[in-house]
Each structure stands twice: as structure tokens, then as C-alpha cells.
Amino acid sequence: MSNTPMAASPLTRAVLEIDEYASGLGWDQPARLFALVDTAQLRAQEPALAAQLGLGDEQETPAGLTPIEQDEVPTDKPLDEFLGTIAWPGAVVGCALTVERLMLPPSAEAQVPQDLDEAALTRWVAKHPERQEVRMTVAVLRDGSRESALRLREKDSPTEVLTGSDLVPGLAEALAATFED
Numbered sequence: 001m002s003n004t005p006m007a008a009s010p011l012t013r014a015v016l017e018i019d020e021y022a023s024g025l026g027w028d029q030p031a032r033l034f035a036l037v038d039t040a041q042l043r044a045q046e047p048a049l050a051a052q053l054g055l056g057d058e059q060e061t062p063a064g065l066t067p068i069e070q071d072e073v074p075t076d077k078p079l080d081e082f083l084g085t086i087a088w089p090g091a092v093v094g095c096a097l098t099v100e101r102l103m104l105p106p107s108a109e110a111q112v113p114q115d116l117d118e119a120a121l122t123r124w125v126a127k128h129p130e131r132q133e134v135r136m137t138v139a140v141l142r143d144g145s146r147e148s149a150l151r152l153r154e155k156d157s158p159t160e161v162l163t164g165s166d167l168v169p170g171l172a173e174a175l176a177a178t179f180e181d
Helices: 010-025 039-045 047-052 079-083 106-111 118-127 169-177
Strands: 032-038 065-069 092-103 132-141 146-152 162-164
Touching: 010 032, 010 065, 010 092, 010 132, 010 146, 010 162, 032 039, 032 132, 039 047, 039 065, 065 092, 079 169, 092 118, 092 169, 132 169, 146 169
Parallel strands: none
Antiparallel strands: 032 065, 032 092, 092 132, 132 146, 146 162
16 A cells, blocks of 8 residues: 555554555444455465455565455444454464544543443443544454554544554454464
């Protein structure tokens, strides 16, 4: 993708590529799950698929990762339950998920009413004047590496995407668990 920084690690480049793809689809999208495969291995073992993905015979660093979108994430099941049902084949070196959520600033934590169930808390956050819509893209590799990208709807620009390995630790843990035996 054109906006992916070349100096970034292969995992960071993959996360930013997925973020750019999701951005092109617009907001109010369902969660999307991606397998991450080694690009050089994909070209060698599945040349037809590599060509279909536009990878061709280009020479790329051997550490490049190619995201491959999976079937739709079910909306009738909590995300953590769905992730608990996933098992990846050996050719998949990592996975990524992009999901939209409402977030509150840390200053609003003290205002959260006690004893709200999940549905009531969701409604409360949706009505809060300081809420912000965010798209989170989180990726993990089998070796434990992690990367995340956060994009606020109010600052929807590739130059405003925040990246880091520990931005969404709970989601990263859930994705890492999909590689456990």
C-alpha cells in the first residue's frame, strides 16, 4: 500500500496496510479478521494466489507479511467467544483484527456509574459527550510480537494513526491465544 512506511518493521507495515484497507471501506464497518503469511513463502508455495493478491514476482524483503482477509466475523457472538474458536494452520505466521469501538478519555473513568451490566455500560458510553469513535487494528505473530494501530474518526487521516505494541493489550492477548495449542 502506498502510505505504508518502508522503515517500519514487517509487522508494523502489515498493521498499517490493514488500517489503510479498512479506512478505504469507511466507518461503521464490521470487525475484520486477517491471517498473516510470510510473503516470500506465499510466492514460493502458492504462486497463483500470490499473483491474485497482486504480489507477482516482485522482490521484497524476506521478512514481508501479507494479510489475507478471512470470512466475516459473526456479529451474533461476542468477539472473545468467536476468537476462542479459531485455530490457524502452520502456514499462518500471525493474525490481525480490525474493529471499531467507542472510547472514553481516562478522565471519564471516574464518572462511570457502578454496577452497570455490559449492555447498560455500552449505552452509557454511547451517550457520553467525550466519547470518541476509534478503529483499532491489532496484530500478533506466533513468536509473540505485537503491533497495533489506532485511528480516531475525528482525525481520520493516515498521518494521525497511532502505532505501538501495547495500545490494545487485551485484544492482543485474545489474538495470541488463537495460536495456543
